[in-house]
Amino acid sequence: MAGLRDSMLGLGVSIAVGLVLSSAIVSYTAGRISGNKQSVSVKGLAEKAVSADQARWSITVQGGATTLPAAFAQLRANRPALVDFLKQQGFAEKQLAFGREEYEVVYKQDEEGRPTREVEQYVASQSVQLASNDVKRVDAAAGKIVQLVESGLPIRVNDPEYLVSTLEAVKMSLIANATRNAHDRATEFAKTGGATVGAMKSANQGAFYILPAQGGGSDDDYGGAYDKSTIDKIARVVVTVEYAISQ
Template sequence: MFRSIVSSLSIGVGILVSGILLSSSISNFKNFDRYVEVKGLDEKVVKADFGTWSIQFSVSNDDLKKIYAETTNAQNKIKDFLIAQGFKQEEIKIETVNLNDNKANLYGNNVQNVPHYTAQSGINVATKNVDLLEKSGQNITTLIESGILINRNFIQYSFKDLLSVKPEMLRNATANAREAAEIFAKNSNSSVGKIRQATQGSFSISSATANNNETYGGESEMMKKIRVVTSVEFFIN
């Protein structure tokens, strides 16, 4: 009987200890699983490192041979202008000529009031020298004064070297997320632990003057704003 009592006590103590350990494990598991999800933001203003310039023009004439001669003359004038500004030959590309027979598409009295043919062409510039691009764009009147009918004059800037700023911006965005988590933890009398999980948001590039709701656009502005938002989960102790 004594052995039976001792055995019962041993079993009881074992169950009690097991219960305490199980309770402690559950408590630790719950504490380990406590986390908060926050977002981190970083923005950086940079100067564009690439630019393009599209110059479109048109010429009209009733004589087919003359219109091709005038088109070639206009192309050469624009190309000479760009080289004089400082652009390299390999940065300049001449577009093909599109010829339109105006009288084939018109009827009645309107036919008498328009030239027989209209040719359209253009020259495009692609360069890393954005300062030269901006300066040269202000001299477009030189071409207009030479008698060229400019239909489109558009300079576009972009930032291509995203890899050069990406690591730093991700670090800053993560640090910003931790600051937000620490505010949450302080309000709940807790402390912020290690990162549980992190998701990198996409990078967006807009003009430097764009508001937070405008993540794209501003192609004609040289200064760009890069923006990234990360989603980070931190353990809460």
């Protein structure tokens, strides 16, 4: 009976140790493969500061009237004010792309707030897309466009998108650095058990993240998060690597 109790106690200790190790960033694969060889699985992290070098900005100008022709005429009369504003901010008209002219019908509502079949007005609209490599100029213009809104010009303004054109190069450099970080972690971990790190057995890349430098933000692009709202960003990648180890 004493032997059985000792065995059960040993089993309980082994389970507890396994649970602790599984919660750490590195984990030790205790299964013997062949010739008394074992493996260690580690996560490597790398990150670097990056700055956006491209900007996209979408603004929609509108025109409203009780007839459709008059609404389009009002739209075309309002459009030059937006174009002139962007030129005043230092952008050339060739940097602008104009979308199709569109319209929607606004119906009157009854006393209970339900739409009727009677037309209240037509609203014509057109999007204007600005593309520029001068991200700071775009950011400054975005802070000033409220002047057009205050003047009564009917526009809808989207937030600018700030993009990094060298994402693939950034990603590859981070993968290399994260792999080296994983090897360093494996080496330190193996030392505690008097082991030596051997060849890489497998490697997996986790998601690639482009995050705001000040934290926050999320967008499901490029296999991870891709923040487009800020100029200054942090690029981050995590890899999981398994190494053979020997005693």
